[in-house]
Amino acid sequence: MLPPLAPADERLLLTYADPEAELAVASTARSLLALLDNAEFHGVLPIMLRKLRETGDAHLPQDADLQARLAELREASTLVTGQSMLLQYHGERIMKALAAKAIPARIVKGPVFARKLYKHVSDRPFTDIDILVEPASINEANRVIAASGFELCSGEAHSHDLQEFKWLEKENSSLLIELHGNLVHDSGMRRRLSLGFRDLQAIDGDGTDTPAALLTIAIVHAAGGH
Known part of the structure; x- marks a missing residue:
């Protein structure tokens, strides 16, 4: 409590x-x-x-209790920051591999919010990397992620229904990559509320990761992303 x-x-x-x-x-x-x-x-x-x-x-x-609690939290925070940096490295590596296969993709949420919305990137750590692709590109994108040293940890049929595939790094299972064909995962809700790769392109216009796109992602994630 x-x-x-x-x-x-x-x-x-x-x-x-x-x-x-x-x-x-x-x-x-x-x-x-x-x-x-x-x-x-x-x-x-x-x-x-x-x-x-x-x-x-x-x-x-x-105060001794306060200092002990601060030391504990600071140590944990350092680990979380390191985890975010490692995730960002793997996310960028996968994005390069996707680009090499001519698969349009974009990273959404975590590192993008941290970079675009916070003066201090460490103010906004993240625990996974979310990559959004066209639904038609999901299978090929999954093969790229598998070739990058990750293994699928979510059921394939269920993942196709959700349009969300969860991948863990083989050597470090704390590193999670999520591949999305849509940021609304419930198939029933997706008929009424949908946000995909092309939708974000249209919102961005000539820009990339514009405030309008970031706000839309945040709203849709809160309303229908879980």
């Missing part, structure tokens, strides 16, 4: 969650510990940890 926040700490959490907002540090170790737990739950912990690091530990409440 999340520790409750006083109204002042709720406002402070919003400040921690805003990458551009100036930081005001909680006055007590207890408040800061509760804020850390809430930030972790709401997915804004990387931003909060960065801001606390920039402030400096000397300006934080001097």
